[in-house]
Amino acid sequence: MTPHSAADQVDAEIRRLTVDDLGIFREIRAEALQRHPQSFGSSEEDEGGDAMIAAYRHWLSGSILGAFECGSLIGVAGFYVSADKRTQHRGHIYTVYVKENSRGKGVGDRLIKELLTHAETCVEQVHLAVLSTATAAIKTYKRNGFEIYGTDRRAIRIGDTIYDKYLMMKTFGADVASTA
Template identity: 70%
Template sequence: MTSDAMPAQSDMKIRRLTLDDLDCLREIRAEAIQMYPQTFGSPEEDEGGDAMVAAYRHWLGDTVLGAFECGGLIGVAGFYVSRYKKSKHRGHIFSVYVRESDRGKGVGDRLIKDILARAEARVEQVHLAVGSTATAAIRTYERNGFEIYGTDPGVIRVGDATYDHYLMVRKFGP
């Protein structure tokens, strides 16, 4: 068994984040953006201030799960169903991040499994984008039934470097 497939510690709790968790979400997002600018970020976060807070409040209106251990937020994963009438059969996972110090404990697997359990009753398929160099994340998604179906080339630019993202899908049923 690889280290990223190890069972999660028993005192870890996963629950939906609420507006009461806004400060915790801001803190973990700041870490994710600092550690992995090629993966995380949004126009609202670039702008900062009220725009960023408004975006986080909007995200919390969808499903954003948090993994907590010893009272602290150690991982997050978001999910939403497409708002467009003709694509309401599709869900989307976004902003999956586990703190560096808590990787290898199965936190990501637990978050993805929980999201998929919630999604299966609502959609036929779940989509996500992941950095093409994020091998541990890709393995986590593949373990949970996702397949790569395309590449979004040069989707992120940080300084002079561009980064590709893989597009992945998990279909429910036959």
């Protein structure tokens, strides 16, 4: 049983964003950073300007999905595979954000499901980090098979406020026992 009723669902179009979407990606990213700075941020964004634009162009050359309603971007979620040869069995979900007025309507769930469908074809497991206080996001991830495997204590500091993040992982297929 889905936690979203059919009446609450948003009929969003999900598609991969490209560098041609840089303008609308910058807008939704700016909103995310303004409303939830503890959840987002990279050193390039701290620098702003050319470094930030270069980072966004790089992200958009990869796998960032966008959810559109009536032509407006209402949500995003990114995925990448570890670059290091020894960790290429691991994928990572990042920069997940759904606009406030579209939350609770299945948009985030659909974005995660789409990313996981792609991820299953190229990695054995998917990781993400989420604020320990982001209960709705944590429920979405758990509903999609993620489990908390650790806490990154004091992961983010904004002024005098410190935030913890949960580390979550989903594996595909049979779990392989680790060897030490």
